[in-house]
Amino acid sequence: MKKLAVGIDIGGINTAFGLVDEQGEVYAESVISTRKYPLLADYPTYVNDLSEALHTLLESLTFEYELVGIGIGAPNANIYSGMIEQPANLWKFSEEETNRDEQRRFFPLADDLSKAFGGVKTLITNDANAATIGEMVYGNAKGMKDFIMITLGTGLGSGFVSNGQMIYGHDGFAGEFGHVIVERDGRACGCGRKGCLEAYVSATGIKRTAFELMATMHERSKLREIPFSEFDSAMISAAAEEGDPIAKECFRITGERLGRALADAVTVTSPEAIFLFGGLAKAGKWIFEPTAHYMEENMMFAYKNKVKLLPSGIQGKNAAILGASALIWQANA
């Protein structure tokens, strides 16, 4: 009988989910809106609707299967507690809510979904950790015991694997490498502090760099035609391909920041490889070349020319679902 795991990827806008086997083949997938359930009071309905959609998806299968478990990737998710803990953009207090006790915003999603599926093993962690385990189970980190995953989306997420195990840390929140401070009193970061790596290296960060360079450089650039509010990081790759000087400098600076930070990260865990994943990683050589260059330039001699900088092997539309489902296969390995 085919063994399947559910993989669920919860984003602020949509919740995508799929049925995945141990080789990473996706047999069925679907999506519900997350945004339709914005408030604390909406959470029970969200769980209910998500369970129903999952049951429907499972019933669509035309072969016999065994459901081995449910893996979930979600912001602020804690693998130890099984909860989504005080997420910034999910299930918020309504305007009318008077009891704004943040302790009420711990959502036991792993338990709630497990109950809806007869007590099946259900694991939850943040999306960067899920991507990391996905890389280990299905991707280019197969067989590696020590590696670092960097996910470059709206923010910069990370996952560290040592001795073949995910580093979750004492409280489940390890691997927030986007929040090392790389510039004292630097750019404002969403976390409330200043100068965090993700304020420079992420889809948002590189966009901010582009606008900084439009101020400091005088070269002509097509990027100058696009207002900030309509700008996205893919436009910088496209412009770089056409030789745009601002776009090219944008990637050099971004790679410099990332490469320096990775040279520091290597001193902690001494990985075999570092993977880049996510939208900005799709810029290919534009981001890989300067990152590798500055990483090596700043590397301590003991690590020089030893650490591979590689693209993720599970890029693509299903990557987040795959990553989430991998939680189950890794736990059973």
Next chain:
Amino acid sequence: MKKLAVGIDIGGINTAFGLVDEQGEVYAESVISTRKYPLLADYPTYVNDLSEALHTLLESLTFEYELVGIGIGAPNANIYSGMIEQPANLWKFSEEETNRDEQRRFFPLADDLSKAFGGVKTLITNDANAATIGEMVYGNAKGMKDFIMITLGTGLGSGFVSNGQMIYGHDGFAGEFGHVIVERDGRACGCGRKGCLEAYVSATGIKRTAFELMATMHERSKLREIPFSEFDSAMISAAAEEGDPIAKECFRITGERLGRALADAVTVTSPEAIFLFGGLAKAGKWIFEPTAHYMEENMMFAYKNKVKLLPSGIQGKNAAILGASALIWQANA
């Protein structure tokens, strides 16, 4: 029958060793010179003399014992290979040596000592890792699964423990946190790069800070009476106790550098506690207070007020021997 492990601490000047039980009691200890064997060609004699000294020490015991293993802490030691790899200050080429192939400077000390003791389990790692495992086996990290050890000696060493396991990394050289770069184009570091943490935070680093402050501050200070070549970091603690303004600022700045760096380290491994060990840690409140202050000030919200900053529980003259012997008890646990 009493089970004993040998702990050996190899420094540039002396090699100290002792016989230790699982509770950390030291039954006998001794020392030989390391400096007496400076050259590559001296290594076999060093191994021979060390083995003899160990046999003599074991023969001095007046009770029955079982030798469970030999643990060694040494610079550039690699737990995977069992070798001391290209140490900067041990067993160097002689002036006359023409074949200066660095591949010849890999010293298989674990195997060599094991053979001299009937094949007993012999493990070797660097001194900071040995101190880390010592803390876990005998010290204040007992029962902790996630912690960081910072050793403040001539340099800054570190050890990271996650999921109850030492992070050795892909090549055995993880945990070189003294070599994260905290100041771009900053102070020259012994590693050949610039601005490494240990150039600021270590016995040597704080001494450099003292001399920088004598240049930038105008306050009177007893420290101004001492030439650089006679200066040591204990003099700064003594001066701080007497209210010396330069000494106090020296600790504030050092704690600021260390606290900021630790806040970054926490984003990687999210530890339960961070331990400070070694000479500079003996300055007590002078180093702990500013370090804790700046660590919390720079901590990402998810970790704020969660991570304990603690003194090592195995300070004292035997700490390095204890740490080395702990390798054996931890491997057998």
